[in-house]
Amino acid sequence: MLTNVRAELIKTFRRPAVWLLFGIACLLDITFTYLIPYAGLSGNVDGPTSNRGLASMLPPSFIGNSLGGMPIFVGALALIFGVLVIGTEYASTTWKTVLAQGPSRAAVYGAKLGASAIGALILTASLFAVSAASSAVVATLKDQPMHWPGFSDLATGFGAGWLIATMWTTLGVALAVALRGLALPIGLGLVWMLVVQNLLAGIAAPLIDWIAQMQKWLPGPNAGSLALSLGANPDSPGVGALVSSGRATLMLAAYLVAFAVVGGWLLIRRDIRE
Amino acid sequence: MPRRTLWAIVAGMSSSVETRGLTKHYGKTVAVKDLTLTVEPGEVYGFLGPNGAGKTTTLRMLLGLVRPTSGTLLLRGRQPGTRGFLDGIGALIEGPAFYGYLSGRDNLRVFARHAGVGEPRVAEVLETVDLADRAGDRYSAYSLGMKQRLGLAAALLKEPELLILDEPTNGLDPAGMLDMRTLIRRVSAQGCTVLLSSHLLGEVQQICDRVGVIFRGELVAQLPVDELGSGGSLVVTADPVDAARSRISSMVGPDRVRPDGASLQIDAARSDAAKINAELVAAGVSVSELRWQTPDLEQIFFQLTGVNADAH
Numbered sequence: 001m002l003t004n005v006r007a008e009l010i011k012t013f014r015r016p017a018v019w020l021l022f023g024i025a026c027l028l029d030i031t032f033t034y035l036i037p038y039a040g041l042s043g044n045v046d047g048p049t050s051n052r053g054l055a056s057m058l059p060p061s062f063i064g065n066s067l068g069g070m071p072i073f074v075g076a077l078a079l080i081f082g083v084l085v086i087g088t089e090y091a092s093t094t095w096k097t098v099l100a101q102g103p104s105r106a107a108v109y110g111a112k113l114g115a116s117a118i119g120a121l122i123l124t125a126s127l128f129a130v131s132a133a134s135s136a137v138v139a140t141l142k143d144q145p146m147h148w149p150g151f152s153d154l155a156t157g158f159g160a161g162w163l164i165a166t167m168w169t170t171l172g173v174a175l176a177v178a179l180r181g182l183a184l185p186i187g188l189g190l191v192w193m194l195v196v197q198n199l200l201a202g203i204a205a206p207l208i209d210w211i212a213q214m215q216k217w218l219p220g221p222n223a224g225s226l227a228l229s230l231g232a233n234p235d236s237p238g239v240g241a242l243v244s245s246g247r248a249t250l251m252l253a254a255y256l257v258a259f260a261v262v263g264g265w266l267l268i269r270r271d272i273r274e
Numbered sequence: 275m276p277r278r279t280l281w282a283i284v285a286g287m288s289s290s291v292e293t294r295g296l297t298k299h300y301g302k303t304v305a306v307k308d309l310t311l312t313v314e315p316g317e318v319y320g321f322l323g324p325n326g327a328g329k330t331t332t333l334r335m336l337l338g339l340v341r342p343t344s345g346t347l348l349l350r351g352r353q354p355g356t357r358g359f360l361d362g363i364g365a366l367i368e369g370p371a372f373y374g375y376l377s378g379r380d381n382l383r384v385f386a387r388h389a390g391v392g393e394p395r396v397a398e399v400l401e402t403v404d405l406a407d408r409a410g411d412r413y414s415a416y417s418l419g420m421k422q423r424l425g426l427a428a429a430l431l432k433e434p435e436l437l438i439l440d441e442p443t444n445g446l447d448p449a450g451m452l453d454m455r456t457l458i459r460r461v462s463a464q465g466c467t468v469l470l471s472s473h474l475l476g477e478v479q480q481i482c483d484r485v486g487v488i489f490r491g492e493l494v495a496q497l498p499v500d501e502l503g504s505g506g507s508l509v510v511t512a513d514p515v516d517a518a519r520s521r522i523s524s525m526v527g528p529d530r531v532r533p534d535g536a537s538l539q540i541d542a543a544r545s546d547a548a549k550i551n552a553e554l555v556a557a558g559v560s561v562s563e564l565r566w567q568t569p570d571l572e573q574i575f576f577q578l579t580g581v582n583a584d585a586h
Contacts, residue, residue: 006387097428098385100364
């Protein structure tokens with residue numbers, strides 16, 4: 001199993017597209033949580049996050065800033081990463097080459113889940129590193145004290161970020177297996193993440209009560225609730241207090257397991273058709 | 275019977291491949307029907323059939339990529355799903371498939387880890403398929419021939435005792451085909467059993483010891499390759515053709531002479547060619563062509579099945 005994980009790590013992290021995704025996530029983080037609010041301090045710039053104020057950019061807020069994109073935009077990139085991890089085998093018809101070497105489907109699937117979890121870890125760590133560095137730069141430029149969050153808060157925030165990112169990558173994995181490809185799962189996943197979730201939260205939920213209740217059971221709003229409880233700015237898309245942090249954590253873990261089980265069940269049960 | 279096959283039977287070894295009543299349905303379409311075949315250790319077995327006959331589906335079932343609707347199969351005595359089912363088995367199915375962004379060497383490193391074989395084996399198989407000097411190039415920059423050789427290299431990673439190759443020369447130019455056939459013969463000479471699918475009669479005749487002929491999902495014959503396409507006919511092109519036909523008919527019988535375009539096709543022994551030529555010349559008939567024609571794949575399918583393959 002360990003050799004299968006090593007094989008998947010080579011395959012995943014030698015791929016330039018994966019680093020492009022992670023780079024875009026970091027760029028979004030810097031732009032919307034630091035560059036635009038910093039430009040807004042002068043009062044001459046009007047943008048979506050320009051009125052957050054100096055305090056939102058300083059070291060005490062960096063954990064929340066790292067988590068703010070997770071429910072929607074970073075989540076979408078994590079989902080694409082998850083699709084790439086396994087959908088490539090269908091798109092490049094390489095399943096037959098992999099499985100002809102003898103590993104069981106369960107072993108390869110487990111290795112792919114391992115590689116996607118490690119990718120989510122790298123993505124989360126990158127966002128935390130970029131946010132911390134940006135906070136330090138802002139504090140230095142504005143001559144503010146460097147009060148960093150404690151280790152416990154940092155560990156909790158990092159763990160929550162990893163959980164959310166892994167949940168989205170695993171959704172990508174399950175979609176790629178279910179739809180046996182690359183383009184369709186990415187397309188449908190992005191429609192859900194960027195369109196359907198926003199329509200439900202912004203238009204349907206305020207008008208229809210059962211949709212408002214259903215929101216509490218969906219992965220995006222639970223990710224938003226967990227991010228908010230750890231300091232994410234409530235203005236960030238998808239961030240909001242719908243459920244408690246404890247319930248959100250359990251729901252996200254349940255979704256992660258469910259996506260992993262559904263993907264594995266489909267892969268093992270069905271014929272390999274590429 | 276090939277010497278190695280005979281030895282394997284005498285020694286009581288289990289067959290390399292053994293299927294019984296193997297069947298695969300896709301909805302109402304029957305891709306493979308009640309297929310029973312045996313490949314003995316040490317032989318090169320040709321799995322011959324036209325495109326769409328069910329060859330690839332059968333090979334995918336052998337590797338566990340597709341589950342049979344019914345029937346059983348054993349590879350080197352093991353059932354699919356059992357631990358180590360594909361140990362000692364290499365395969366190249368439906369052409370090579372690798373990751374375009376990785377080099378040839380890194381692709382093989384990935385598959386070596388999945389196969390549980392060490393790094394040195396990667397260099398060995400690259401040497402075997404003559405790709406060592408281009409191993410650092412991206413796979414996406416490889417020619418089709420190089421991709422096919424890398425596919426064979428991946429199939430050889432486990433030092434297989436059974437090699438399953440699906441149309442290994444498909445799409446290759448004549449030089450690439452020759453290289454691939456030479457490689458297969460070299461691997462076979464080292465004692466590896468080879469199961470090779472092809473729609474090319476000449477290829478099967480060049481490489482294989484025994485052949486299974488599949489047509490519309492059914493195995494219609496399993497025989498030594500020498501017996502495949504045995505027989506043939508004489509083709510004569512002569513002027514005037516009517517006089518030639520009359521003369522030859524009187525020699526061999528009218529029912530054994532058929533017009534074939536501007537030529538005549540004669541059911542006669544190859545050794546009759548000189549006599550027929552002499553008779554025609556003596557009768558003042560001008561002979562411009564006289565040759566022995568072996569049956570092609572289409573004619574063999576017709577002989578074995580009574581159905582014209584082209585009609586489907």
